[in-house]
Amino acid sequence: MNATSLQPLIFWLLLLVGIAAPLLFPDYSNQLAVLWLMVIFALTWDILGGQMGYNSLGNIFFFGAGMYIAAVVQIGLFYDVGMYTSAGRTTHIVFTHAQYFTGFVLGLAAAGIGSALLALIIGWIVFGLRGPYFAIGTLGVAVAAAELMASWEWVGAASGISLPVFPGEPEFQKLFFYLLLFALAFVLLVFLRWLYATNFGLAVNAIRDDEEKAEAMGLHTRRYKRTALVIAAFFLGIAGAMFGNMIGFIEPRDIAFPTTTFNIFMVLMVLLGGKGTLWGPVVGAVIFHVIKEVTWTYFLGWQFIALGLLIVIIVVYFQQGVVGWLMERYPERFGIRVAPKEKEEPTVRMEIHLAPHSEGAE
Amino acid sequence: MSDAIIELKGVTKSFGGVVANRDISLSVPRSAITGLIGPNGSGKTTLFNSIVGYHPIDSGSIRFEGREISRMRVQEIARIGMLRTFQTTRIFGKMSCLQNMLISIPHRKAGFLDMFARERGDVAERAEHLLAFVGLYDKRYLRAGSLSFGQQKLLELAMALMNEPTVLLLDEPTAGINPTLINGLIDRLRRANSDFGITLFIIEHNMRAIMNMASLIYCLAHGELLAAGNPDEIQRDQRIIDAYLGAH
Numbered sequence: 291m292n293a294t295s296l297q298p299l300i301f302w303l304l305l306l307v308g309i310a311a312p313l314l315f316p317d318y319s320n321q322l323a324v325l326w327l328m329v330i331f332a333l334t335w336d337i338l339g340g341q342m343g344y345n346s347l348g349n350i351f352f353f354g355a356g357m358y359i360a361a362v363v364q365i366g367l368f369y370d371v372g373m374y375t376s377a378g379r380t381t382h383i384v385f386t387h388a389q390y391f392t393g394f395v396l397g398l399a400a401a402g403i404g405s406a407l408l409a410l411i412i413g414w415i416v417f418g419l420r421g422p423y424f425a426i427g428t429l430g431v432a433v434a435a436a437e438l439m440a441s442w443e444w445v446g447a448a449s450g451i452s453l454p455v456f457p458g459e460p461e462f463q464k465l466f467f468y469l470l471l472f473a474l475a476f477v478l479l480v481f482l483r484w485l486y487a488t489n490f491g492l493a494v495n496a497i498r499d500d501e502e503k504a505e506a507m508g509l510h511t512r513r514y515k516r517t518a519l520v521i522a523a524f525f526l527g528i529a530g531a532m533f534g535n536m537i538g539f540i541e542p543r544d545i546a547f548p549t550t551t552f553n554i555f556m557v558l559m560v561l562l563g564g565k566g567t568l569w570g571p572v573v574g575a576v577i578f579h580v581i582k583e584v585t586w587t588y589f590l591g592w593q594f595i596a597l598g599l600l601i602v603i604i605v606v607y608f609q610q611g612v613v614g615w616l617m618e619r620y621p622e623r624f625g626i627r628v629a630p631k632e633k634e635e636p637t638v639r640m641e642i643h644l645a646p647h648s649e650g651a652e
Numbered sequence: 653m654s655d656a657i658i659e660l661k662g663v664t665k666s667f668g669g670v671v672a673n674r675d676i677s678l679s680v681p682r683s684a685i686t687g688l689i690g691p692n693g694s695g696k697t698t699l700f701n702s703i704v705g706y707h708p709i710d711s712g713s714i715r716f717e718g719r720e721i722s723r724m725r726v727q728e729i730a731r732i733g734m735l736r737t738f739q740t741t742r743i744f745g746k747m748s749c750l751q752n753m754l755i756s757i758p759h760r761k762a763g764f765l766d767m768f769a770r771e772r773g774d775v776a777e778r779a780e781h782l783l784a785f786v787g788l789y790d791k792r793y794l795r796a797g798s799l800s801f802g803q804q805k806l807l808e809l810a811m812a813l814m815n816e817p818t819v820l821l822l823d824e825p826t827a828g829i830n831p832t833l834i835n836g837l838i839d840r841l842r843r844a845n846s847d848f849g850i851t852l853f854i855i856e857h858n859m860r861a862i863m864n865m866a867s868l869i870y871c872l873a874h875g876e877l878l879a880a881g882n883p884d885e886i887q888r889d890q891r892i893i894d895a896y897l898g899a900h
Contacts, residue, residue, distance in 0.1 A: 488768045490756040492747070501742035506704070506738070507815060508730030508759040510767075517767060566746075 300569075301480065312465055319464045323536060325579045326471040328559060330529045332571030333478050334522040335556040341486065342518050343498030344420075348428025349526060350553035351412070351435050352405040354546030355516030356527025357534035358439065359404040360397035361451050364535075367393050375446035375480025385454040393454065398531045405527025406520045413516040420501070429549065436547035453534060467536040474532065478525050483568055485521070489645075494518055498565045498566070558597075561604050564611030573612050657682040657819055657851050658703065658734075663712035663722075665695075665702050672698040674875045675712070680819070685845050685852045687866035689859070689886075689897050694872040696855045700821050704736045705729045711811045731760045731893070733818035739771040739827065739855075741804045745797030747862060748787055749807055752796050753779035779814060786810045786840060806837070813844055819851040820844070826858045834858065838865060863887065869897070 308326075331349075338344045363373050368389050373379065385393070414433060419427045430567040440448040485491060493514045496504045504511050532542045544551075555578065563574020569594045578600075585596040604611075610618060617624045656679035665673040672695045680686045684763045690696050703708045705726045714722040716734055744752050754771050783789045787807040791799065796807055805825065812820055825841065838861055844850050856862035862869065863883040871879045871886060873895040879886065887893060 392708055488770050489755070490767050493767070495747050496744045496750070496755045499746050500742050503738070503742040503744065504755075505726045506730060506736060506742075507811070508727050508735070508755055509755070510727065510759060510762060513764070582801065590707070 297483075304479075305476060308476060309469075311466045312345065316461070318356045318462075319468045320536075320581065323464070323468040323471045326468075326475040326574065327529060327533055328555065328575040328579050329475045329572050330471070330478060330525060331552060331556040332559040332563065332575040333482060334525050334529075336560045336565055336567075336571045337482070337494075337518050339524045339557065340560055340570070341491070341498065342494040343501075344515070344518075345425045345557070345560030346428045346519075347425045347549075347553065347557070348412075348416075348432040349522060349556055350547055350549055351432040352409060352523035352526040353530040353533075353552070354432075354435060354439070355408050355523075356401035356405045356530030356542050357546045358445060358527060358528065360394075360401040360531030361534060361540055362445065363400045364390075364393035364397040364454055365451070367396065372444050375444065376450050377449065385457070385538075387457045390454050390457050394535065397535075398528055401527040401531035403527075405530070406524040409520045409523030410516060413519040417512060417515045417519075427562070429553075432547055432549050432553060436542045436549065439542035439546065446541070448542065450507055450539060450545070452539050455537070455538065467532065470532050471529070471536075472524065474529060479568075486568060490514065490517070495566075547557070552619075558604065560611070561609070562581070562600075562611055564615070564617070567611075567613045567617065570611050570613035577612065612634070613634065655682050656680060657717060658853065659705070660699075660713040660714075661713045661715075663702060663714060664710045665698055665707070666710055671875050673702065673709075673872075676877050677712075678870050678877060679878065680851065680853050681868065682756055683845070683849060683851055684868065685841070685854065685866045687862040688872065689862060689869060689892075690859070690872035690878070691790045691858075691898075694895075695875040696872055697823055698875075699854055699872070700736055700855060702821055704734060704821060727759075730815075730817075732758075733756075733816075734821070735812050735817040735819070736821040737808050737823060737825065739823040741801065741806050741808050741828075743796045743807050743811070745791045745795070747796055748793050749783060749796050749799070750776070750779055751815050752807060752811055753783060753792075756814040758816050782810045783807075784815050785813070785843075787836070802833050805829055806840075808896070809837075809840065809844070813848060813850070817850060819853060822852060822854045822856075824855055824857060826856065826861050834861060841865060849864065854890035 311322050315322070332352075335346070335349055336345050338349070362371055365371050368385065369383060374383065416427045416431065417422060419501075439445060445451060456466070458466070493504070493509060496507075496509065497511055497514060501511060530546070534545070537545060540546050548563050559574040559578045561574070562578055563572065564570030581600065582593070582597070586593045589596060608615070658680040660679070663673055663676045664671070676699060688696050688699070701707055701898070702722075703714055703771050705721065705724050709722055712722070713720060716729070716732065719732075721732075721734075744755070746756075754775060757775060780789060780792060783792050786809055788799075788803060788806055788810065791803070796804065799807060799880060805828070809825070822841070826837055829837060841854070842865060843896055845852050852865075854862060854866065863886075867882060869881065869883060869886045870877060871889075871892050873892075878895055879889050879892055881889070
């Protein structure tokens, strides 16, 4: 029995665990919700970074963009956004049940679509860059977005926006957001499993292995690259909208566009789990989240040292990641076949041996 | 000369002060095998790169089936049916041989939704047939990167055939290949030409191979077209022998 035939079973198990987890550990449901967010981060980063070989450091842009788009839609449907976010506002604004959920659903949709559209525009620009330039270019987009939002009064500038308050019990609220993030992560995983089995999967892998060759074969490389970014942005946008509402308050630098935390975690989780694999990002996200939470709790003040150490260990000793390592070690269980250790066919070297020009010793 | 599928007129390409190709005019006849020879650094690969749109040319005209292509990009030229292989073999190393083949289908008519299409049975069948043609059928599930260099060359050839090109430009197909495999490769190139009807334009240093295959051979030296003719004429041409041996 190998991993390929086990896959449907693993999906069902994951669904079961995902639904049961917050009921078994209600105290940890917020932590678990963030865990699924991490899984979404890792899976969306891997579309470009792992499968397509384009290391983006700006994916967080679409997360923040979705968060802000949703906030503006949720508020703007019923009130004037500038008035709502103004520092001098004294009136207390309450959203009714109907207003909250209408705004929330439309906000999620707008966040996904809006982020995808932004990805189209940004993809048009950043895919002129390759290698490290692409990483720096995309990072620039994310940092610039944080600074722009921090100076835009209409959306609250650096002091951010308090989102409409969830109309329900805190316990129900936790469960609600947990289930949303879990559902998004699960749908994304199933979607990617399908996607990677289509031409799209082959094409982005081809771009990863040798983009110039892919171009020489007539592949529509730009179209594939942009579509990959749009897909990642769509899911990240929705995730941003959900997370913003879960936290209840958004601001540009630390929550919407956290370029030094979530943005780096995405890369780390994928590297840890194994890039370019379907399950690697999931495994990486779980391991990373657990390590991070433990160190954050018990080594307060040392967390970034622990994080730095983790980066060094992964990059130096463990580049293929957990799943990558397992696939290398037990390839046949993953349905990969490698060349049996056969004798190399005789090469030109033979002739050099026969050349009688070094018969010094008799 | 029968009708030309590729026609170059006065193609010049320089890199800084170095003129890699100067005023080259030649034509590649349809459905034949044409050779391109010349000493190292004579501008053969540069000429190939110019033809497939890898870099813009400084002046001159390149026509493919009567259509001016000197301003088109690599992908567009590949899609209208002119494909090239690389001197340093390039395959998609982390993918299996079969996957390498499946992504090499012609992208001429690929629409937006074709991105999300799954492989079709007939495509996989054709891929396996072509892998068998180059003798890699048994290795179809292996990672392409784990093949030997010669096998990778054969895979690259199979990928090119999978793409159903009208013209195939091959940059030193026999370089680095085990001498005992060269005959098999020559035979397969011939069959690609005769059975699949693909026009071949081949850069080659292996004189025995190219003299055997080609009906027309062009020779470059110092970026200029030195001679053209059938293998017999080329073999007797003193200028070419001088160019190779460095006579002044």
